[in-house]
Amino acid sequence: xxxxxxxxxxxxxxxxxxxxxRRFAVTGYKGTSLQDIARAVxxxxxxxxxxxxxxxxxxxxxxxPAIAVLExxxxxxAGTTGAAAQEIAGEGFVxxxxxxxREIALLRDEFPDLLQQPAFAxxxxxxxxxxxxxxxxxxxPSAQIAAFVVLAGIAETCAEFIDVPDDELRPALLxxxxxxxxxxx
Amino acid sequence: xxxxxxxxxxxxxxxxxxxxxRRFAVTGYKGTSLQDIARAVxxxxxxxxxxxxxxxxxxxxxxxPAIAVLExxxxxxAGTTGAAAQEIAGEGFVxxxxxxxREIALLRDEFPDLLQQPAFAxxxxxxxxxxxxxxxxxxxPSAQIAAFVVLAGIAETCAEFIDVPDDELRPALLxxxxxxxxxxx
DNA sequence: AGCATGCCTGACCGATCGGTCAGCACCTGA
DNA sequence: TCAGGTGCTGACCGATCGGTCAGGCATGCT
Numbered sequence: 001x002x003x004x005x006x007x008x009x010x011x012x013x014x015x016x017x018x019x020x021x022r023r024f025a026v027t028g029y030k031g032t033s034l035q036d037i038a039r040a041v042x043x044x045x046x047x048x049x050x051x052x053x054x055x056x057x058x059x060x061x062x063x064x065p066a067i068a069v070l071e072x073x074x075x076x077x078a079g080t081t082g083a084a085a086q087e088i089a090g091e092g093f094v095x096x097x098x099x100x101x102r103e104i105a106l107l108r109d110e111f112p113d114l115l116q117q118p119a120f121a122x123x124x125x126x127x128x129x130x131x132x133x134x135x136x137x138x139x140x141p142s143a144q145i146a147a148f149v150v151l152a153g154i155a156e157t158c159a160e161f162i163d164v165p166d167d168e169l170r171p172a173l174l175x176x177x178x179x180x181x182x183x184x185x
Numbered sequence: 186x187x188x189x190x191x192x193x194x195x196x197x198x199x200x201x202x203x204x205x206x207r208r209f210a211v212t213g214y215k216g217t218s219l220q221d222i223a224r225a226v227x228x229x230x231x232x233x234x235x236x237x238x239x240x241x242x243x244x245x246x247x248x249x250p251a252i253a254v255l256e257x258x259x260x261x262x263a264g265t266t267g268a269a270a271q272e273i274a275g276e277g278f279v280x281x282x283x284x285x286x287r288e289i290a291l292l293r294d295e296f297p298d299l300l301q302q303p304a305f306a307x308x309x310x311x312x313x314x315x316x317x318x319x320x321x322x323x324x325x326p327s328a329q330i331a332a333f334v335v336l337a338g339i340a341e342t343c344a345e346f347i348d349v350p351d352d353e354l355r356p357a358l359l360x361x362x363x364x365x366x367x368x369x370x
Numbered sequence: 371a372g373c374a375t376g377c378c379t380g381a382c383c384g385a386t387c388g389g390t391c392a393g394c395a396c397c398t399g400a
Numbered sequence: 401t402c403a404g405g406t407g408c409t410g411a412c413c414g415a416t417c418g419g420t421c422a423g424g425c426a427t428g429c430t
Contacts, residue, residue, distance in 0.1 A: 012407080030215065031298065033387065044409050049389065051407090113216065141349070142357035145342060149361045152345070153338025157330060160337070164326070172327035176334045180365035197377080218417065229379050234419065236377095 013051045015041050020058055024106035025162075029059060029114070060119055063107070066100040067123070074126045082136050082184045089133035090177040093151070097158040098170050105159035127151070136184035143182040150180050198236045200226050205243055209291035210347075214244060214299070245304055248292070251285040252308070259311045267321050267369045274318035275362040278336070282343040283355045290344035312336070321369030328367040335365050 019040040023032045034055060038045040052058040073092040080088055097104060107114060115124050134147030154173055161169055204225040208217045219240060223230040237243040258277040265273055282289060292299060300309045319332030339358055346354055 028298075034389085035387085045388090046390090046410075047408055050409090055388065113213075141353060142360065145346065145349075145354065145357040146361045146364075148342045148345060149338035149358070149365075150334070151338075152341035153334035153336075153365075156337035156341065157333045160333060161330065164330075168326060169330065172330040173334070175327065175367075176331045176365055179331075179367075180334075180338075180361055182360075182364075219419085220416085230418090231380075231420085232378055235379090240418065 012041070012043065012047065016043075016048055016051055017058070017062060021062055021102060021106070024059075024062070025102045028108075029106055029110045056117065056119060059114075063103055063120075066096070066103040069096050069100070070123070070126060074129060077129060077133050080133065085133040086136045086181050086184065089130055090150075090174065090181070093130060093134075094154060094170060094173045094177060097154050098166050098173070101158045101162050104155050105162060108156065108159050134181060136181070138182070138184050140182070143184075146180060146182045150177055153180075197226070197228065197232065201228075201233055201236055202243070202247060206247055206287060206291070209244075209247070210287050213293075214291055214295045241302065241304060244299075248288055248305075251281070251288040254281050254285070255308070255311060259314060262314060262318050265318065270318040271321045271366050271369065274315055275335075275359065275366070278315060278319075279339060279355060279358045279362060282339050283351050283358070286343040286347050289340050290347060293341065293344050319366060321367070323367070323369050325367070328369070331365060331367045335362055338365075 016037065020032070020037045023036050023040055026032075027036070034045045034048050037058075038048050041048070048058075052061070073089075073096060076088060076092065077085060114120050131144065131147045131151055134150055135143040154177070157173065158169070201222060205217070205222045208221050208225055211217075212221070219230045219233050222243075223233050226233070233243075237246070258274075258281060261273060261277065262270060299305050316329065316332045316336055319335055320328040339362070342358065343354070
């Protein structure tokens with residue numbers, strides 16, 4: 001166990017990660033087998049499982065950057081209320097969704113299932129706080145409903161318009177968010 | 186196997202359909218096996234496949250009423266333009282989504298996959314026309330994006346707020362739609 | 371009675387899934 | 401020279417999937 005040693009040549013780990021991202025984005029998480037990924041890389045399935053403990057570990061490493069940004073947004077939301085919370089949540093989530101479109105696309109088919117797994121358990125709570133912020137922390141059911149429409153709509157749209165350039169998608173989404181959310185009294 | 190009542194007319198077909206609807210709504214289409222459905226009904230998996238040619242046929246029969254209403258909405262949309270198209274599409278789709286929440290919930294995990302199958306191929310085209318109507322048939326990309334956010338957001342929200350009464354959900358969704366869509370010039 | 375028909379079943383099939391494992395080829399440092 | 405670690409692999413495993421099939425058990429018609 002030599003610590004700090006520079007690794008010699010092993011590029012396979014990254015190649016597997018990249019290929020998995022590509023395949024997941026097309027056929028979803030459950031819809032992509034380890035065999036598929038191995039074929040895309042040009043190695044054996046056993047090699048994939050040599051570099052990653054299991055399929056879920058692969059997904060975790062793929063999602064880590066997106067989750068980090070989501071947690072940062074959650075932190076910025078703490079203590080905000082009313083229209084300010086709506087604005088921060090709106091800008092932050094639109095930016096996140098646009099930047100991590102691919103990750104959202106690969107998650108979207110199995111989002112409910114994935115949230116059940118312990119590795120992603122806290123995402124559920126973060127998204128609940130995000131919806132509360134979208135609703136401006138208003139208790140009104142109609143505000144909650146509007147918040148959910150916006151959250152789900154943005155995520156789905158980003159996953160769908162995967163080829164539209166960021167600079168076009170982001171302002172259009174921001175405009176929708178600002179119109180759609182229920183104004184707080 | 187059944188209750189003491191002698192079954193003059195065996196209604197296993199309907200029971201399977203109802204049980205499948207319940208299971209699909211919880212675990213999704215792909216996530217529900219024929220074994221699961223059979224267990225819920227209290228019959229064997231072979232019985233399920235005696236009443237339905239295959240798993241997809243079961244889904245088709247389950248979705249038929251919702252698809253019929255969707256096609257009716259599509260027909261009403263023909264020839265409309267601008268703000269009128271937006272209003273008709275909004276009211277029509279919100280009503281459809283609220284009424285067929287369960288069907289949407291069971292579809293949502295596998296919507297992209299399902300649309301590929303020949304049995305549901307034309308749904309793709311209908312939803313494209315629906316989005317065009319939501320956009321007021323404006324060619325602007327921002328209008329298309331707003332339309333997609335609304336369409337996907339409504340569908341997802343209906344599937345999520347499955348316990349909220351219709352009379353509460355419908356007006357709240359309609360309000361969001363009217364705010365969110367890009368006004369047509 | 372005999373026979374057909376409708377409903378249902380257990381046993382089974384081939385395919386595919388995620389995951390394990392023993393071992394091979396290669397490189398490196400002692 | 402050789403022991404040992406790294407990267408990788410084919411063969412294999414148990415489980416589960418959708419789907420098939422021959423046959424059993426009622427019932428009703430002739």
